[in-house]
Structures are given as C-alpha cells and as structure tokens.
Amino acid sequence: MKVTFGFFLILGLLFSGGFMSVMLYAKISGQDVQTVMAMDAKLEKQPPPEPEQPPAAEQVQEQPKTKAMIDAPVIAQKPELPSGCEITSIAMMLHYKGIKLDKMQLYDEMPKDPTPIVWNKDGTIASWGHPNIGYVGDGTGKSKGFGIYHKALFPLLKSYIPSAVDITGESFDVYEKQIANGRPVVVWTTIGFTMPTRWSEWNTSIGPIRATFSEHAVLMVGYDETSVYVNDPWTGSKNVRLDKKLFIDIWEAMGKQGLSYTAD
Numbered sequence: 001m002k003v004t005f006g007f008f009l010i011l012g013l014l015f016s017g018g019f020m021s022v023m024l025y026a027k028i029s030g031q032d033v034q035t036v037m038a039m040d041a042k043l044e045k046q047p048p049p050e051p052e053q054p055p056a057a058e059q060v061q062e063q064p065k066t067k068a069m070i071d072a073p074v075i076a077q078k079p080e081l082p083s084g085c086e087i088t089s090i091a092m093m094l095h096y097k098g099i100k101l102d103k104m105q106l107y108d109e110m111p112k113d114p115t116p117i118v119w120n121k122d123g124t125i126a127s128w129g130h131p132n133i134g135y136v137g138d139g140t141g142k143s144k145g146f147g148i149y150h151k152a153l154f155p156l157l158k159s160y161i162p163s164a165v166d167i168t169g170e171s172f173d174v175y176e177k178q179i180a181n182g183r184p185v186v187v188w189t190t191i192g193f194t195m196p197t198r199w200s201e202w203n204t205s206i207g208p209i210r211a212t213f214s215e216h217a218v219l220m221v222g223y224d225e226t227s228v229y230v231n232d233p234w235t236g237s238k239n240v241r242l243d244k245k246l247f248i249d250i251w252e253a254m255g256k257q258g259l260s261y262t263a264d
Contacts, residue, residue, distance in 0.1 A: 064173075067224035068180040069239070072096040074219075076236030080104060083137065083145030086217040088233035089186045090157055090259075093219060096184055097261075099160050110135055111152050115205060117144060130204035131211070147215050150188070150257040157186075163262045168255065172248050176223050178260045184221050184231075188257035189250050190214040191234055193242055196253055215254065 073095045077088040087110050091103040113129030120126045129136035134152045137145035150168045158164040178185050190196050196212040222229030228247045229239045
C-alpha cells in the first residue's frame with residue numbers, strides 16, 4: 001500500500017498543475033498551504049548552478065605559432081662596411097623600431113678592442129683583440145677586420161632600446177617566440193650560411209680565442225616549420241629563405257648568439 005500510495009503521489013505531483021500540486025503536497029505532508037507556497041517561491045528564486053570549470057591542467061593552452069614573418073627594412077653593409085655585418089644588423093633592428101640611425105654613426109659608437117694584430121712567421125695570427133671586448137680589426141676594409149660578438153655589442157643596443165635582451169644560449173624556440181611577438185633578432189651565423197670548417201686561434205688580453213673568418217650576423221625576421229627567413233646585410237637581400245635545420249646547426253656552432261628586445 002505504501003508503494004502504491006507513493007506512486008500515485010508522484011503522478012499527482014507530475015501531472016497536477018500549479019495550485020493543485022501545492023494542495024496535494026500540503027495534504028500529504030501535513031503542512032499548511034501558505035508554508036508550501038513560500039517554499040516553492042523560494043526555490044524558484046534561486047539562481048541556476050554555475051557550470052563546473054575544468055581543472056587548470058585541462059584548460060586549453062595557447063599553441064605556439066608554426067610560422068611568423070616581420071616586415072623589417074633591409075640595409076646593406078657594403079660598400080662602406082665590408083666587415084660590418086653585426087652593426088648593420090643592429091641598424092636594421094633600430095630602423096624597424098623607428099630609430100633611424102645611420103650605420104656609420106653606429107659603427108663609430110660601437111665598442112672596439114684596439115689590440116693590434118701580431119702575426120706568426122707562418123702567416124697565422126699570434127695575438128689580436130677579443131670580439132667580446134669590442135670590434136676586432138677594421139670594419140671599413142682599410143685594414144684586416146674580424147667582427148664583434150653579442151657581449152660587446154649588447155650595451156650599445158640597450159642604450160637605444162632599454163628593453164634590449166641578450167638571448168645568447170637560449171633555445172631556438174625563444175628566438176621563434178621573439179619573431180612571433182613581432183620582435184626581430186640579430187643572429188650570428190656564417191657568410192653563405194654554411195657550416196664553418198676553417199678556424200683560427202690567437203691570444204687576446206683575456207685569453208685565447210678560437211674563431212672563424214666566415215663569421216657573419218643577420219637579422220632574423222621569420223620562420224615556419226622548415227625554414228628561417230633573414231635580412232642579409234652582406235647581399236642587401238630581404239626575407240632570405242634558409243633551411244631551418246642547417247641554420248640552427250650553424251647558429252649553435254657560432255655560440256648560439258642572439259640579441260633582441262622585449263615589450264616596451
């Protein structure tokens with residue numbers, strides 16, 4: 001009997017509308033009609049439950065961009081600076097930022113290691129400057145020139161772009177993130193973009209150095225899944241497409257050097 005009564009009670013509640021449902025529930029529960037109606041009104045005023053949020057680990061993460069390209073100006077290092085690829089690449093970066101300084105002005109401001117070159121009897125270099133102190137040699141071609149590395153060049157870049165960052169040693173993913181965020185990178189590579197095979201060694205004021213005269217710097221402006229794109233000051237060419245794997249191998253051989261900047 002209790003089961004049968006409960007069954008008909010449920011049916012009554014389902015199919016009786018409005019006031020009849022309230023009357024039926026009041027009669028069965030032994031409560032007065034006003035109390036039941038107040039309870040019903042309170043339930044109707046409650047807001048719907050908030051949808052459950054997925055755990056943080058399950059939330060959708062922003063996927064890295066598989067390709068990006070920056071429209072940065074290209075500046076040729078020649079004829080004025082046949083050995084001035086690094087400072088010309090810095091000039092391209094500054095021009096992209098709206099700081100339109102002449103490459104020759106920047107060359108004059110660039111730190112230099114004045115240590116004179118000393119030759120061995122066999123024609124190899126016995127001692128010279130160190131590119132992490134300043135530019136080694138003469139970038140104008142009037143005498144032998146070599147180049148400058150990230151550590152010595154960074155302070156000059158930072159004097160014009162306070163948010164400049166030295167990302168030397170970081171993974172190549174960091175370089176791609178810079179491009180994806182619209183910030184070009186000065187990258188050290190080689191002329192002709194081939195793996196360096198000929199190395200020279202000489203003594204400097206801070207110890208010996210092993211270097212290659214194929215050393216080169218470019219402005220990295222783009223990438224995709226298989227390629228890297230650079231503005232090459234040696235040829236004055238824009239958006240030069242290069243094989244990504246080979247480019248990374250050369251960049252690693254040259255010490256994984258790179259300069260860029262963060263958001264202002």
